Amino acid sequence: MSPLTSGSEKGRKELRAVLGDKGEELFAELRSAFPDLARLYVEYPYGEIYSRPHLDLKSRELIAIGIMAAQGTARTQLITHMHGALNVGCSREQILEVVLMSSVFAGFPAALNAWGAAKEAFEEHDNPEKGETR
Amino acid sequence: MSPLTSGSEKGRKELRAVLGDKGEELFAELRSAFPDLARLYVEYPYGEIYSRPHLDLKSRELIAIGIMAAQGTARTQLITHMHGALNVGCSREQILEVVLMSSVFAGFPAALNAWGAAKEAFEEHDNPEKGETR
Amino acid sequence: MSPLTSGSEKGRKELRAVLGDKGEELFAELRSAFPDLARLYVEYPYGEIYSRPHLDLKSRELIAIGIMAAQGTARTQLITHMHGALNVGCSREQILEVVLMSSVFAGFPAALNAWGAAKEAFEEHDNPEKGETR
Amino acid sequence: MSPLTSGSEKGRKELRAVLGDKGEELFAELRSAFPDLARLYVEYPYGEIYSRPHLDLKSRELIAIGIMAAQGTARTQLITHMHGALNVGCSREQILEVVLMSSVFAGFPAALNAWGAAKEAFEEHDNPEKGETR
Amino acid sequence: MSPLTSGSEKGRKELRAVLGDKGEELFAELRSAFPDLARLYVEYPYGEIYSRPHLDLKSRELIAIGIMAAQGTARTQLITHMHGALNVGCSREQILEVVLMSSVFAGFPAALNAWGAAKEAFEEHDNPEKGETR
Amino acid sequence: MSPLTSGSEKGRKELRAVLGDKGEELFAELRSAFPDLARLYVEYPYGEIYSRPHLDLKSRELIAIGIMAAQGTARTQLITHMHGALNVGCSREQILEVVLMSSVFAGFPAALNAWGAAKEAFEEHDNPEKGETR
Numbered sequence: 001m002s003p004l005t006s007g008s009e010k011g012r013k014e015l016r017a018v019l020g021d022k023g024e025e026l027f028a029e030l031r032s033a034f035p036d037l038a039r040l041y042v043e044y045p046y047g048e049i050y051s052r053p054h055l056d057l058k059s060r061e062l063i064a065i066g067i068m069a070a071q072g073t074a075r076t077q078l079i080t081h082m083h084g085a086l087n088v089g090c091s092r093e094q095i096l097e098v099v100l101m102s103s104v105f106a107g108f109p110a111a112l113n114a115w116g117a118a119k120e121a122f123e124e125h126d127n128p129e130k131g132e133t134r
Numbered sequence: 135m136s137p138l139t140s141g142s143e144k145g146r147k148e149l150r151a152v153l154g155d156k157g158e159e160l161f162a163e164l165r166s167a168f169p170d171l172a173r174l175y176v177e178y179p180y181g182e183i184y185s186r187p188h189l190d191l192k193s194r195e196l197i198a199i200g201i202m203a204a205q206g207t208a209r210t211q212l213i214t215h216m217h218g219a220l221n222v223g224c225s226r227e228q229i230l231e232v233v234l235m236s237s238v239f240a241g242f243p244a245a246l247n248a249w250g251a252a253k254e255a256f257e258e259h260d261n262p263e264k265g266e267t268r
Numbered sequence: 269m270s271p272l273t274s275g276s277e278k279g280r281k282e283l284r285a286v287l288g289d290k291g292e293e294l295f296a297e298l299r300s301a302f303p304d305l306a307r308l309y310v311e312y313p314y315g316e317i318y319s320r321p322h323l324d325l326k327s328r329e330l331i332a333i334g335i336m337a338a339q340g341t342a343r344t345q346l347i348t349h350m351h352g353a354l355n356v357g358c359s360r361e362q363i364l365e366v367v368l369m370s371s372v373f374a375g376f377p378a379a380l381n382a383w384g385a386a387k388e389a390f391e392e393h394d395n396p397e398k399g400e401t402r
Numbered sequence: 403m404s405p406l407t408s409g410s411e412k413g414r415k416e417l418r419a420v421l422g423d424k425g426e427e428l429f430a431e432l433r434s435a436f437p438d439l440a441r442l443y444v445e446y447p448y449g450e451i452y453s454r455p456h457l458d459l460k461s462r463e464l465i466a467i468g469i470m471a472a473q474g475t476a477r478t479q480l481i482t483h484m485h486g487a488l489n490v491g492c493s494r495e496q497i498l499e500v501v502l503m504s505s506v507f508a509g510f511p512a513a514l515n516a517w518g519a520a521k522e523a524f525e526e527h528d529n530p531e532k533g534e535t536r
Numbered sequence: 537m538s539p540l541t542s543g544s545e546k547g548r549k550e551l552r553a554v555l556g557d558k559g560e561e562l563f564a565e566l567r568s569a570f571p572d573l574a575r576l577y578v579e580y581p582y583g584e585i586y587s588r589p590h591l592d593l594k595s596r597e598l599i600a601i602g603i604m605a606a607q608g609t610a611r612t613q614l615i616t617h618m619h620g621a622l623n624v625g626c627s628r629e630q631i632l633e634v635v636l637m638s639s640v641f642a643g644f645p646a647a648l649n650a651w652g653a654a655k656e657a658f659e660e661h662d663n664p665e666k667g668e669t670r
Numbered sequence: 671m672s673p674l675t676s677g678s679e680k681g682r683k684e685l686r687a688v689l690g691d692k693g694e695e696l697f698a699e700l701r702s703a704f705p706d707l708a709r710l711y712v713e714y715p716y717g718e719i720y721s722r723p724h725l726d727l728k729s730r731e732l733i734a735i736g737i738m739a740a741q742g743t744a745r746t747q748l749i750t751h752m753h754g755a756l757n758v759g760c761s762r763e764q765i766l767e768v769v770l771m772s773s774v775f776a777g778f779p780a781a782l783n784a785w786g787a788a789k790e791a792f793e794e795h796d797n798p799e800k801g802e803t804r
Contacts, residue, residue, distance in 0.1 A: 034632065034651055036722075037639075044714050045238040045644055052234070052706075054227040055196075062193060063200035063232055067239045070201040070509075072341030073608030074239075074645035093188040096302065098197055100186070103305075104179040105201045105208075107472075107508045108313055109342035115302055168498065168517055170320075171505075178312050179510055186304075204643075206743030207474030208511035230704065237707075241606075241642045242715055243744035249704055313506040320502065322495040323464075330461060331468035331500055335507045338469040338777075340609030342507075361456040364570065366465055368454065371573075372447040373469045373476075374777045375740075376581055377610035383570055436766065436785055438588075439773075446580050447778055454572075475742030476779035581774040588770065590763040595732060598725075599768055602733035603740040603775045610775075629724040634733055636722065640715040641737045641744075 008039055011047030018050060018057055018084045026080070058094075061085035065098045069114035070106035078114065082121035092122060142173055145181030152184060152191055152218045160214070192228075195219035199232045203248035204240035212248065216255035226256060276307055279315030286318060286325055286352045294348070326362075329353035333366045337382035338374035346382065350389035360390060410441055413449030420452060420459055420486045428482070460496075463487035467500045471516035472508035480516065484523035494524060544575055547583030554586060554593055554620045562616070594630075597621035601634045605650035606642035614650065618657035628658060678709055681717030688720060688727055688754045696750070728764075731755035735768045739784035740776035748784065752791035762792060 015023040030038035050060055061084050068078040085095055095118055103111035149157040164172035184194055195218050202212040219229055229252055237245035283291040298306035318328055329352050336346040353363055363386055371379035417425040432440035452462055463486050470480040487497055497520055505513035551559040566574035586596055597620050604614040621631055631654055639647035685693040700708035720730055731754050738748040755765055765788055773781035 030651075033655060034635075037632075037636065037647065037651055040636070040639065040714075040718060041644060041648070044639075044710075044718075048710060048714075049234050049238050052231060054225070055231045055235075059193065059196060059228075060235065062189075063197055063235055064239060066197035066201045067204040067236070068645060070205060071240070071608070071645075072339070074649065077645040077648065091188070094193075096305075097186060097189045097194075099302075100183050100305065100308070101189075101194065101197055102201070103308065103312075103509070104183050105198060105509045105511060106205070107512075108309060108506055109336060109339075109345040110509075111305065112309070112345065113342065115298075115305055119301060164517075167521065168501075171498075171502065171513065171517055174312075174316060174502070174505065175510060175514070178308075178316075178505075182308060182312075202511060205474070205511075206741070208515065211511040211514065230707075234707065234710070237643070237710065237714075239643045239645060241646075242640055242711060243738060243741075243747040244643075245707065246711070246747065247744065249700075249707055253703060317502050317506050320499060322493070323499045323503075327461065327464060327496075328503065330457075331465055331503055332507060334465035334469045335472040335504070338473060339508070340607070359456070362461075364573075365454060365457045365462075368451050368573065368576070369457075369462065369465055370469070371576065371580075372451050372778055373466060374473070375773070375775045375780075376577060377604060377607075377613040377775060378777075379573065380577070380613065381610065383566075383573055387569065432785075435789065436769075439766075439770065439781065439785055442580075442584060442770070442773065443778060443782070446576075446584075446773075450576060450580075470779060473742070473779075476783065479779040479782065585770050585774050588767060590761070591732075591767040591771075595729065595764075596767075596771065598729060599733055599736035599771055600775060602737045603772070606737040606741060607776070627724070630729075633722060633725045636719050637725075637730065637733055638737070640719050641734060642741070 005039070005043070007043040007047045010051060011042030011045075014046035014050045015042050018046070018061065018088060019080060020083070020087045022080055022083055057088040058085070058090050061088055061090060062094060062098050065095060065114075066101055066105075069099060069102035069117075070110055072106070072110050072113060075113070075117055078117045079121045079124075082118055083125060086121075086125055092118075095121075139173070139177070141177045141181045144185060145176030145179075148180035148184045149176050152180070152195065152222060153214060154217070154221045156214055156217055191222040192219070192224050195222055195224060196228060196232050199229060199248075200235055200239075203233060203236035203251075204244055206240070206244050206247060209247070209251055212251045213255045213258075216252055217259060220255075220259055226252075229255075273307070273311070275311040275315045278319060279310030279313075282314035282318045283310050286314070286329065286356060287348060288351070288355045290348055290351055325356040326353070326358050329356055329358060330362060330366050333363060333382075334369055334373075337367060337370035337385075338378055340374070340378050340381060343381070343385055346385045347389045347392075350386055351393060354389075354393055360386075363389075407441075407445070409445040409449045412453060413444030413447075416448035416452045417444050420448070420463065420490060421482060422485070422489045424482055424485055459490040460487070460492050463490055463492060464496060464500050467497060467516075468503055468507075471501060471504035471519075472512055474508070474512050474515060477515070477519055480519045481523045481526075484520055485527060488523075488527055494520075497523075541575075541579070543579040543583045546587060547578030547581075550582035550586045551578050554582070554597065554624060555616060556619070556623045558616055558619055593624040594621070594626050597624055597626060598630060598634050601631060601650075602637055602641075605635060605638035605653075606646055608642070608646050608649055611649070611653055614653045615657045615660075618654055619661060622657075622661055628654075631657075675709070675713070677713040677717045680721060681712030681715075684716035684720045685712050688716070688731065688758060689750060690753070690757045692750055692753055727758040728755070728760050731758055731760060732764060732768050735765060735784075736771055736775075739769060739772035739787075740780055742776070742780050742783055745783070745787055748787045749791045749794075752788055753795060756791075756795055762788075765791075 061081055064081045068074045082095055099111055099114040099118055102114050195215055198215045202208045216229055233245055233248040233252055236248050329349055332349045336342045350363055367379055367382040370382050463483055466483045470476045484497055501513055501516040501520055504516050597617055600617045604610045618631055635647055635650040635654055638650050731751055734751045738744045752765055769781055769784040769788055772784050
């Protein structure tokens with residue numbers, strides 16, 4: 001396994017701050033199976049982008065949720081970042097507002113699916129021992 | 135032309151708060167050409183969603199920009215909402231952070247195109263008399 | 269729970285006409301879990317759009333199926349509206365024609381997935397007691 | 403230039419029935435520049451799909467418009483098929499209903515852009531000598 | 537069941553060359569359930585496109601994987617074509633490179649999901665008796 | 671302007687190898703207007719991904735073209751990478767094969783638009799003095 005660079009350490013710290021234990025599990029799983037993607041995943045999104053100034057983590061997570069709710073192709077990551085939003089201090093009401101925003105910009109099926117993801121994220125958050133690793 | 139309902143008035147007020155003169159122009163153009171869409175456009179996105187609690191207009195505009203930057207199919211509306219973000223008090227640095235976020239969640243072509251939209255929005259904002267109505 | 273407005277009642281009636289029992293179940297589930305989305309969902313798509321003139325419900329359902337077959341991000345809703353199409357009088361042959369249309373405008377993977385959705389919808393329609401609520 | 407097969411002739415006839423002169427122009431342009439794509443374009447969408455039973459051309463064109471309005475990536479083809487819809491007997495009101503449907507399933511930016519396409523198609527239809535070949 | 541045309545036979549041969557047993561199973565399933573789609577599926581993608589010159593099957597499969605990794609809406613077909621890529625001689629390293637390419641052009645959620653698909657395809661390839669028919 | 675890191679230099683070299691003068695112009699434009707995006711653009715896609723082993727630049731460019739032809743949201747970048755494909759030794763026939771592949775996986779409107787992009791790229795390549803900077 002290639003040694004982690006300083007960029008990786010910065011990214012892992014940010015990843016942990018945003019996604020908490022779920023981020024650690026995802027990184028560990030990626031690192032054993034496809035270490036190059038694990039390194040790039042922590043270095044670029046977290047080491048380079050999430051660690052930047054001008055937007056706090058709460059704003060970044062709400063934007064991430066909005067994007068993935070609209071795309072409709074990243075349900076697992078959407079749920080993970082709903083956990084991330086709760087981790088960094090967003091309220092459930094704020095997450096649900098983003099779900100409603102997605103109906104405006106991407107239509108009702110997108111919003112209904114994002115609501116389903118929120119329901120699953122909230123249930124996992126209330127019962128973390130039942131939550132599956134993603 | 136059908137009379138505007140109270141829902142329409144609420145939406146128009148919100149539309150003006152977010153998009154300013156551009157919102158007024160868009161509404162006027164729609165109202166003369168396709169009044170049903172004009173009514174639905176102010177009533178649903180603005181009268182129903184943007185006027186809700188839990189997220190301020192700055193957050194809503196950054197989320198809208200993130201979604202449309204990632205979609206890549208709504209350049210005109212992306213530029214309009216970049217104006218909206220500036221209107222409601224977002225900084226250019228914050229808008230550019232959302233552009234960078236879009237590279238993480240939707241790839242570099244999306245981010246490059248969103249940067250092009252931001253450049254156009256910022257130039258129009260500095261020279262409003264030259265900006266074209268959208 | 270907030271009282272339903274007259275717009276909601278109009279939308280519920282239209283929702284029931286299109287989606288039948290599945291629509292009722294979806295509305296009930298939404299109403300207990302996220303009542304604002306339940307209200308908006310019946311008022312906008314059904315109260316405002318589906319209830320309009322110029323297109324009958326059969327045409328609306330075939331268009332909805334075409335859109336969601338092409339998007340590929342709303343499998344649950346695609347199946348629900350295939351039931352809706354059958355409810356309002358479309359034939360299975362017509363639904364399968366829309367599946368074939370999606371190959372032209374969105375490619376073969378979209379059409380293959382839409383065919384899978386149709387197969388599931390038709391089996392549920394033939395054995396409604398086995399169909400899961402969606 | 404490779405000789406056209408019988409499948410091509412069937413497709414060209416169907417293409418002409420749907421898209422009229424615009425279809426002829428598009429085919430001629432493709433045939434001189436990229437004859438294999440010209441052949442496949444008339445044989446598959448038109449020779450194989452549009453010529454099938456169960457859905458009339460009016461329904462096919464409204465479905466095509468719905469799909470492309472929702473996709474937001476095929477403005478030229480969307481305008482072309484709005485002409486096609488008018489050619490085969492759809493009303494402008496029906497085309498605008500599909501535009502409104504797209505707001506439900508793909509969001510308001512999609513619907514606003516589809517309305518812009520409809521406006522352009524209708525103006526060209528009223529002033530065919532000014533319409534540009536697409 | 538309608539007799540297969542010569543175009544169908546050419547396509548089936550190509551389908552078998554690319555997708556092997558999985559292609560045969562998919563064709564058989566389609567042929568019994570929706571024979572028109574079965575015919576079109578072998579004739580157009582395989583009979584017309586995959587059988588063309590200028591690109592070998594290895595290149596075609598890597599391009600197909602890149603497209604579907606970026607789309608994020610065709611997981612089953614993505615896995616099937618990862619098997620196809622291995623069948624025609626691509627290495628696992630090459631498939632994983634395409635996964636990394638998708639992060640550049642479609643973002644990290646797309647790449648993470650494509651990696652999940654690759655993991656599943658590789659495990660099935662190592663344990664074919666456990667692999668489910670797709 | 672922040673000094674370029676070693677990762678940036680590696681990326682710029684790769685960018686030049688793929689996109690030639692167009693890459694240089696794009697980088698120079700980005701660097702003066704939004705230097706952080708310029709740095710990330712050369713470091714991640716080119717410094718990290720394009721410079722990796724297992725796929726040669728010809729394969730990478732054909733995959734990039736396939737992805738962007740299917741997405742339909744990155745016309746400028748699609749044309750740029752069609753130049754890139756020619757720069758690294760792909761033939762026009764190979765680029766046009768990818769255009770045809772896009773009809774299978776993303777539908778005919780995507781393929782028609784990708785053909786339009788190819789036509790523009792090839793004309794610019796034949797008359798570079800007329801080509802506009804993108």
